[in-house]
Amino acid sequence: MTYIQGETGDWEVVIGLEVHAQIVSNAKLFSGSATAFGTAPNSQVSFVDAAFPGMLPVINAFCVEQAVRTGLGLKAQINNYSVFDRKNYFYADLPQGYQISQYLQPIVGKGELVLDLPDGSTRTVGITRLHMEQDAGKSLHDQHPSKTYIDLNRSGVALMEIVSEPDLRSAEEAGAYVRKLRSILRYLGTCDGNMEEGSMRCDCNVSVRKPGQPFGTRCEIKNVNSIRFVMAAIEYEARRQVEVLEEGGTIVQETRLWDTTKLVTRSMRSKEEAHDYRYFPDPDLLPLELDPEWVEEIKRTLPELPDEKKARFMTDFKLSAYDANVLVNEKAKADYFETVAKGRDPKLAANWVTGDLFGALNKAGLEIEQSPVKAGDLGGLIDLIADNTISGRIAKDVFAIMFETPGKTPADIVAEKGLKQVTDTGAIEGAIDQILAANADKVEEYRSGKDKLFGFFVGQAMKATQGKANPALVNEILQKKLNG
Amino acid sequence: MSLDKATVAKIAHLARIKVPEEELGHLAGELNNILSFVEQLNEVDTGNVPPMTSVAAQKLRRRQDQVTDGGYPQDIVRNAPEAAEGYFAVPKVVE
Known part of the structure; x- marks a missing residue:
């Protein structure tokens, strides 16, 4: 348990999150206009979305299916009877004067989500509910000195609001929650999880209390749009509340805003x-x-989700919880790994994928889908190590070349650069004989007890063969010649 | 149930309807008449009656997920008191 240290002792942070996730669909929730991102203002707006008089909403069956699929993916109760309500408020980007939402009878009830924590442990967090609602339009405040510009392209797009129980206890857990939720939504294909484009936004309910005490008064931080900001906003808000309380003040329940430039909530x-x-x-x-039959049908066609995939990787491939997490958090990464691991040593495959490949991609700022090294070729490289064509060390060089020159197979590179491992005992012996002859003094020192020099001879032998000598053979021959 | 003037003023504000102070009392009277009329329903036990959702026995109609509408931004902003660059232009609302 992580506490905030205050002047008066430890404080516990209590967090509940409301995530608004845009449903992946062609058309809007209640109209036939398009949902694509980044098009000309008001070009994807029907008279329904703009709330012209007399227009009536007709629900998009696929959006319902997506919400049910998400509910099933969160192992939640599906409510076969749900109701749409009007949530009334006035704002310039809400032409109806109300948002069509679900209030007392949402489509999805209680579910759960398993957090994968950095130390490899897991913790289950409750999902309170999921309901469908319309998105509002977009306000642009910086285009004109005295006017706000309104674009209704987003107005009426289908959202799922996914509400967690107040089960989270630190900014890190909140970050892990959003990451995991995003991963599940992407596996399901129900939300693209693209926070930069606003497809996923988060309201954070934060309160603090002394351990063991009842919940404190909460504040809600609205519309936080990245995982990094979710964590920073919670951290800031919790410390602010501790400070207010320790100075004898009280927390007023209110809506606050995360200021992304000043990094404060206000x-x-x-x-x-x-x-x-x-x-x-x-x-x-x-x-x-x-x-209910239709719901069952959706359940039958659910893909393998991150938790099940992780469990399978740990059982079938004997991967650590950490490695399995890193591999399953994106489906494309998991698929890549499985292609590499097929018919090969899974542990070695995991090391190459999570270590060398992810490291290189990260450095180059590339996503797994853009990897210059295809999964089949990385597998081929591992095969070359397995059948002793190249050593593990040379493989690193080959990998670097593969990364720089997409399309070249590892076998091509090895042949072209003459990197094939020397397994010819005679050739290695010859090289070693020369080294021993040239370093007679060191041989003498070694034999009189300076064991550490063994490494020196290995190094020289590898150098003499441009790193291509099979290291096991080098060791064996050196042992024989020096100690024999 | 009875509404006082303050509640009427609050409802009017939430609905963005401007009601002069001197009309609040009269409006409260009218609203209270309506409320007491509706309150007669409380005399009937409706515990086992499901809420009526439609006068005709019908199910919610659904639409396929196809783009069939939109693409007329000029028509969308045509009636707006003010528009600019394809957007609605409204008095600045900023936090």
């Missing part, structure tokens, strides 16, 4: 009175009823 006073949303069932929409 009060959004204008939101206070807006909290009276006067929810009521939307008279334009009948209750959403699901056929």
Whole structure:
């Protein structure tokens, strides 16, 4: 358990997150206009999205399917009867004057999510609910000195609001939660998880308390748009609350904003009175009823999810929890690894993928999909080590060349550069004889007890063969010649 | 249930309807009449009656996930009191 150290002792942070995840779909939740990102202003807006008089919403069946699929992926209860409500408030980017959402009867109830913590341990966090709702439009405040510009392209796009229980206890856990949720959504294909484009946004509910005491008063930090900011905002807000309380003050329940330039949270006073949303069932929409057979069908076609994949990697491939985590957090990484590992030593494959490959990709700023080294070729490289064509050390050089010159197979590179390992005992013996003759004094020292010199002879032998000598053979021959 | 003037003023504000102070009392009276009329329903036991969601027996209609609408930004902003560069332009609302 991580506590915040205050003047008066330890404080526990209690965090619950509300993640708004944009559903992957072609058309919006209640209209037939498109959902693509980054198009000309108001070009993907129907009269429904702009709330022209008399327009009526008609629900997109695929968005419902996506929400159910997500619920199943979170091992949650699916409610076969759910209701759409109007959440009433006025804002310039909300043309209807209300958001169609779900309030008392959401489509998905209680579920769970397993956190993978940095030390390899796991912790299960409760999901309270998931409901569907419409996104609002986008306000641009910096285009004109006295005007706000409104683009309704996002208005009416389907969102899932996924609410966690107040089960998180540190900024790190909150970060792990968002990462894991994003990973699951991407596996399911229900949200692209792209936080830079706003496809995933997070509201953080934060309070502090002395360990063992009841929950404190919480503040809600709205619309945080990166995992890094989620962690920084929570850390800041928790420390602010501790400071207020230790100075004898009280926490006022309020909505706060994360200031991404000053790196502080501050009060959004204008939101206070807006909290009276006067929810009521939307008279334009009948209750959403699901056929249990249809839900079962979606369940049957769920992909293997990160937790199951991780368990399989640990059992079948004997990988550590840490390595398995690193490999399964993105499906593309897991697929890459499985291609490399197929029919090969899985541990060696994991080392190459998580070590050399991820290191090189990271350095080059590339995603796994853009890797210049294809999984089949990395597998080929491991085969060359396994059948003694090259040593593990030379393999590193070959890998570097593969990374720089995409399309070349490891076998080509080895042949071209003459890197094939020397396994000819005669050739190695010849080289070693020369070295021993040229360093007669060191041979004498070694034989009179200076064991450490063995490494020197190995080094010389490798140097004489440009690193191509089989290291095991070099050791064996040296042992024989020096000690024999 | 009875509404006082302060509550009426709050409801009016939430609905962004401007109600002069001198009309609040009258409005409170009207709203209270409506409320007491509706309150008669409380005399009926509706514990086992599901909420009526539609006058006709029908299910929620669904649409396929196909793009069939949009693509007319000029029409969207045509009636706006003010528009610029394809956007609606409204008085600055900023935190």
